[in-house]
Amino acid sequence: MDFINLLMLGFGEAITPANLSFCLLGALLGTLIGVLPGIGPTATIAVLLPITFFLPPLAGIIMLAGIYYGAQYGGSTTAILVNLPGEASAVVTTLDGYQMARQGRAGAALAVAALGSFFAGTVATFAIAIAGPMLSQFALSFGPAEYVALMLFGLLAATILASGPVLKAIGMILIGLLLGMVGTDQATGAERLTFGAVELFDGIDFIVIAIGLFGFSEIITNLERSGSAGVTVAPLTRLWPTREDFRQSWAAVLRGTGLGTMLGLLPGGGATLASFSAYSLEKKVSKNPQKFGTGVVEGVAAPEAANNAAAQSSFIPLLTLGIPSNNMMAMMLSAFMIHGITPGPSVLTNQPEIFWGLVASMWIGNLLLVVINLPMIGLWVRLLTVPYRLLYPAILLFCCIGVYSMNNRIFDVVLAAGFGLLGYVFRKANCEPGPLLLGFVLGPLLEANLRRTLLITQGDPGIFVERPISLVMLIATVALLALMIFPAFRKKREEAFQEEEA
Amino acid sequence: MAGPAASGKGDRPDLLTAAIFVGFGVIGLWQTRVLDGGTLAQMGPGYLPRVVCGLLILLGLVIGIAAMRRDAAPIEPIKLRPLLVITLSIVGFAFAVTHLGFVIASMFLILAGSLADPGSNWRTTLLLAAGLTAFGAIVFVYGLGVQVPLWPQ
Numbered sequence: 001m002d003f004i005n006l007l008m009l010g011f012g013e014a015i016t017p018a019n020l021s022f023c024l025l026g027a028l029l030g031t032l033i034g035v036l037p038g039i040g041p042t043a044t045i046a047v048l049l050p051i052t053f054f055l056p057p058l059a060g061i062i063m064l065a066g067i068y069y070g071a072q073y074g075g076s077t078t079a080i081l082v083n084l085p086g087e088a089s090a091v092v093t094t095l096d097g098y099q100m101a102r103q104g105r106a107g108a109a110l111a112v113a114a115l116g117s118f119f120a121g122t123v124a125t126f127a128i129a130i131a132g133p134m135l136s137q138f139a140l141s142f143g144p145a146e147y148v149a150l151m152l153f154g155l156l157a158a159t160i161l162a163s164g165p166v167l168k169a170i171g172m173i174l175i176g177l178l179l180g181m182v183g184t185d186q187a188t189g190a191e192r193l194t195f196g197a198v199e200l201f202d203g204i205d206f207i208v209i210a211i212g213l214f215g216f217s218e219i220i221t222n223l224e225r226s227g228s229a230g231v232t233v234a235p236l237t238r239l240w241p242t243r244e245d246f247r248q249s250w251a252a253v254l255r256g257t258g259l260g261t262m263l264g265l266l267p268g269g270g271a272t273l274a275s276f277s278a279y280s281l282e283k284k285v286s287k288n289p290q291k292f293g294t295g296v297v298e299g300v301a302a303p304e305a306a307n308n309a310a311a312q313s314s315f316i317p318l319l320t321l322g323i324p325s326n327n328m329m330a331m332m333l334s335a336f337m338i339h340g341i342t343p344g345p346s347v348l349t350n351q352p353e354i355f356w357g358l359v360a361s362m363w364i365g366n367l368l369l370v371v372i373n374l375p376m377i378g379l380w381v382r383l384l385t386v387p388y389r390l391l392y393p394a395i396l397l398f399c400c401i402g403v404y405s406m407n408n409r410i411f412d413v414v415l416a417a418g419f420g421l422l423g424y425v426f427r428k429a430n431c432e433p434g435p436l437l438l439g440f441v442l443g444p445l446l447e448a449n450l451r452r453t454l455l456i457t458q459g460d461p462g463i464f465v466e467r468p469i470s471l472v473m474l475i476a477t478v479a480l481l482a483l484m485i486f487p488a489f490r491k492k493r494e495e496a497f498q499e500e501e502a
Numbered sequence: 503m504a505g506p507a508a509s510g511k512g513d514r515p516d517l518l519t520a521a522i523f524v525g526f527g528v529i530g531l532w533q534t535r536v537l538d539g540g541t542l543a544q545m546g547p548g549y550l551p552r553v554v555c556g557l558l559i560l561l562g563l564v565i566g567i568a569a570m571r572r573d574a575a576p577i578e579p580i581k582l583r584p585l586l587v588i589t590l591s592i593v594g595f596a597f598a599v600t601h602l603g604f605v606i607a608s609m610f611l612i613l614a615g616s617l618a619d620p621g622s623n624w625r626t627t628l629l630l631a632a633g634l635t636a637f638g639a640i641v642f643v644y645g646l647g648v649q650v651p652l653w654p655q
Contacts, residue, residue: 192537
């Protein structure tokens, strides 16, 4: 196997001054926009996409990739410091990360997140290099039936994460699915749930929903609760993780990395599903799951490792099969297309320098990110001492520009404000909006695959239990459902969230 | 909105949840009423939305009925000031940025948005607005190339 040679070729490409500086630029930009709530990598990459036309193909793609995984680092920073996930994948980081910050352990949480992410990024990079070409074979054996079963499992697993009753979480997923159906139906071209608004024919943007539900409504509830006093700033006694923190988190990082790398491979998976799943896995293997949500270091380490691993391994389906697994990869796909490169198996054989150069640049980028992030942790921590009355206008402005910059439409901003109100009502109803986002992202994929499956079998749902992979995942889904209905488990789960709601 | 509840009974946040779920379900069913449902083998555009809406209504009813039988629990008090000020300043920004350019829109957003917090003083707010507007113009308009005019055209 000449994989070492290919990797050396990749490093040779990635280490050229031009590519190296675009890697650094991407990582810096990614961290910046990940930290700034309201402007996410999707919007940034969309804005930068036309610019990459003027760059060499590899340099442009390296930079865009850097923004994506850089944002995973940056997104955790705001999640921990101000309870505002910079990215959907950082939503679960808020659960324990923010609690840690409130206990004066913000520095420890940030350091664990950065180091965990670096480790995960390194492992995921080598996973792409070693297993990428091979694993594509396994993903090839997935039919639509398997995807349906997988997505049902993923959605249900997410309900365990939501604080509050399972029924509410399932309801939030259903609302997310419904919102995901808004717009032109992929299969028939019919307009659905648009209220006749032309602006909705392309569906609702993820960013509009995320900024509305998390950005705007968070600002409103924060102001309602504390007024000018702002977020309570816990005294920061220690900025570096203790030996105890390291001891507790290394296993979680390992599990998160493994799970994230696997889940990133699957279409529809990616960073968000990975961080959600890693968190619930941690909670399950933990000896004291009731402590989750109160500032447990594993609750930060595992999802942060997982989302970074998944952000990188989600490149595998794109690079080896040519199938984008999420809207970020769809962006990357168009970045390739701008240069007339169609990602897929042919790139691996005809233009190996593109594939291996990108792989090598990811590892270099991760190294750069640790260097960018760790020394600057002090700077992020200082942000906490800024009173909320100075902070929220800034968040408000970035959110507004972020939403507006997607399409330059008044409509998007007004819609996001509407979702802000909806998020406010959700909070009053004690509903956690996290699962809604997951339902929204997976909805269109679920529908497309369900249709495809049943079209193939001519309406016979038996296929879901006939295909072994699908059967295993459905059994897991049913087992999960049974667990949640089982009274003892339910009680335990309620205890786990009691602290968080208080 | 929270439905009828006898005194001493009725978990208000859960009743609100029920109203939200049923509301979404009903609106969804109403919006998809003209769409073709199709069959299981050939799903039309209306098939899955109707299934989801049906589940939402069912779930809403289950939660609602359970909530009625539980002891009364109040909804957190609602403060209108931040709710209205923030929402209106966002909407104002959207219109201003399109017609009056980034600088005026950003100044408006921050000055108006600051009214949500009764404790702010005008000097700090003005400085903050000027600083953030300059920062936004440099980073987003020049740096990231967001297609927004800076000044009214």
